Amino acid sequence: MNGDTLIEVRDLHKYYGKHEVLRGIDTQICQGEVVAIIGPSGCGKSTFLRSLNLLEPPTKGQVIFEGNDITAPGTDVDKIRQKIGMVFQQFNLFANMNIRDNITLAPVKLGIMTKEQAEKRALELLERVGLPDKAEAYPAMLSGGQKQRIAIARALAMNPDVMLFDEPTSALDPEMVGEVLGIMKELARDGMTMVVVTHEMGFAREVASRVMFINEGLIQEENTPQEFFEHPKNARLQEFLSKVL
Amino acid sequence: MQAFIEDFRLNFIEDGRYKYILQGLGNTLIISLLAVLVGIAIGFLVAIIRSNHDKTGHMKVANALCKIYLTVVRGTPTMIQLLIIYYVIFATVNVPKIVVAFVAFGLNSGAYVAEIVRSGIMAVDQGQFEAGRSLGLNYKQTMRYIVMPQAFKNVLPALGNEFIVLLKETSISGYIGLTDLTHGGDIIRGITYSPLLPLLAVAIIYLILVMGLSYCMGRLERRLRTNER
Ligand SMILES: Nc1ncnc2c1ncn2[C@@H]1O[C@H](COP(=O)(O)OP(=O)(O)OP(=O)(O)O)[C@@H](O)[C@H]1O
Numbered sequence: 001m002n003g004d005t006l007i008e009v010r011d012l013h014k015y016y017g018k019h020e021v022l023r024g025i026d027t028q029i030c031q032g033e034v035v036a037i038i039g040p041s042g043c044g045k046s047t048f049l050r051s052l053n054l055l056e057p058p059t060k061g062q063v064i065f066e067g068n069d070i071t072a073p074g075t076d077v078d079k080i081r082q083k084i085g086m087v088f089q090q091f092n093l094f095a096n097m098n099i100r101d102n103i104t105l106a107p108v109k110l111g112i113m114t115k116e117q118a119e120k121r122a123l124e125l126l127e128r129v130g131l132p133d134k135a136e137a138y139p140a141m142l143s144g145g146q147k148q149r150i151a152i153a154r155a156l157a158m159n160p161d162v163m164l165f166d167e168p169t170s171a172l173d174p175e176m177v178g179e180v181l182g183i184m185k186e187l188a189r190d191g192m193t194m195v196v197v198t199h200e201m202g203f204a205r206e207v208a209s210r211v212m213f214i215n216e217g218l219i220q221e222e223n224t225p226q227e228f229f230e231h232p233k234n235a236r237l238q239e240f241l242s243k244v245l
Numbered sequence: 246m247q248a249f250i251e252d253f254r255l256n257f258i259e260d261g262r263y264k265y266i267l268q269g270l271g272n273t274l275i276i277s278l279l280a281v282l283v284g285i286a287i288g289f290l291v292a293i294i295r296s297n298h299d300k301t302g303h304m305k306v307a308n309a310l311c312k313i314y315l316t317v318v319r320g321t322p323t324m325i326q327l328l329i330i331y332y333v334i335f336a337t338v339n340v341p342k343i344v345v346a347f348v349a350f351g352l353n354s355g356a357y358v359a360e361i362v363r364s365g366i367m368a369v370d371q372g373q374f375e376a377g378r379s380l381g382l383n384y385k386q387t388m389r390y391i392v393m394p395q396a397f398k399n400v401l402p403a404l405g406n407e408f409i410v411l412l413k414e415t416s417i418s419g420y421i422g423l424t425d426l427t428h429g430g431d432i433i434r435g436i437t438y439s440p441l442l443p444l445l446a447v448a449i450i451y452l453i454l455v456m457g458l459s460y461c462m463g464r465l466e467r468r469l470r471t472n473e474r
Pocket residue numbers: 016021039040041042043044045046047048
């Protein structure tokens with residue numbers, strides 16, 4: 001399953017003022033991997049995820065994406081981000097446009113597809129996330145689960161090499177969690193490389209190829225789901241799992 | 246009734262005095278319209294520079310200049326600004342008064358428009374901006390296609406209000422000897438020594454203009470809103 005290294009993170013540090021949120025993260029994410037990140041609130045999971053596409057520029061350290069150090073000065077960050085899809089907890093669908101435009105905006109404005117191509121692709125993607133009849137709808141008319149499925153479709157429209165998810169189901173009513181996780185499972189099955197910050201332990205156990213425990217700005221444990229959940233070694237992780245499982 | 250008709254004839258019909266009002270109305274409309282355009286241009290420019298500075302830390306010098314402009318314009322009376330622009334800045338060049346007026350009111354309004362638009366930009370959820378950037382859109386594209394359309398809709402009521410204030414504020418144009426609507430009415434009063442009808446007529450015309458403007462803004466707002474709910 002694991003192919004070449006897609007993202008390599010070296011000694012990543014992030015400060016907000018004097019507060020050191022990430023305190024030296026080293027890891028690699030390989031082609032086709034599904035990495036689940038878990039950890040207590042405020043430990044730096046989002047900050048870590050968001051530094052992978054430089055939405056939060058790291059204070060120190062390197063992020064190497066497909067062989068290029070994207071933290072090096074002079075990097076065309078916008079170009080890199082085209083290849084890194086991101087899905088947010090709060091969906092962040094563009095409120096001023098309908099679903100079709102949400103999906104086609106970036107590919108068209110960035111000159112990757114013509115309008116016709118992008119619209120055709122949008123319909124395929126809507127089909128794929130089970131919302132083929134929502135092209136004309138506006139975000140405000142959709143449920144949370146539907147919004148998040150559209151958000152996934154929007155990210156996929158750029159044909160990214162990796163997808164980042166920051167607690168994609170945390171803002172959803174319980175009955176809508178399943179539909180979103182279902183789509184993420186399908187994505188994983190199709191071989192998409194994914195990094196998922198989540199509180200859904202079931203998803204981590206079932207779908208992830210590796211689970212990562214971040215605590216106090218460090219990766220304190222990472223392992224296959226089996227080992228991770230059955231034989232946690234780190235004391236903080238044991239404590240954390242005892243609370244959430 | 247007889248007295249009213251006589252008064253009306255005296256103030257508006259005799260010697261074609263209604264023309265003062267018409268001419269004044271024309272000037273008021275021209276000044277207001279051009280000043281709104283100048284104000285929007287300056288206001289959006291300043292708002293974009295200021296929020297770019299807030300979001301990215303770039304454009305420090307431009308931001309500082311904008312802040313000086315905002316402080317000065319919002320900290321001094323419009324009347325003084327008009328007089329300074331007329332008697333000091335345009336003193337030696339021969340420009341029509343109407344140009345002086347719309348430049349002065351436009352510069353003035355720009356400062357208020359700028360702060361309105363900036364607050365509208367800040368009110369757009371940061372997540373919208375981040376979503377745009379995460380797809381690979383650059384700062385400018387994200388602002389143009391995602392943030393600004395939402396900001397504009399947010400601030401439409403406040404902008405409408407600002408235009409109404411501006412329209413009424415042009416009534417001090419008389420101080421540089423320009424015959425705007427107010428001054429037109431006042432000229433008639435000075436000739437006829439009968440203040441009621443000319444001033445009432447002027448007030449009613451302003452009221453109609455403002456109500457018309459409110460109506461148009463309301464329709465525009467509703468049209469922008471129907472899309473989303
Ligand atoms: N823009 C910011 N400015 C200052 N501090 C921040 C900022 N963003 C995050 N922090 C702080 O950094 C720490 C880590 O935040 P982060 O959002 O990465 O945590 P998290 O693990 O994702 O938590 P959660 O489970 O609540 O989402 C927190 O203490 C937070 O208060």
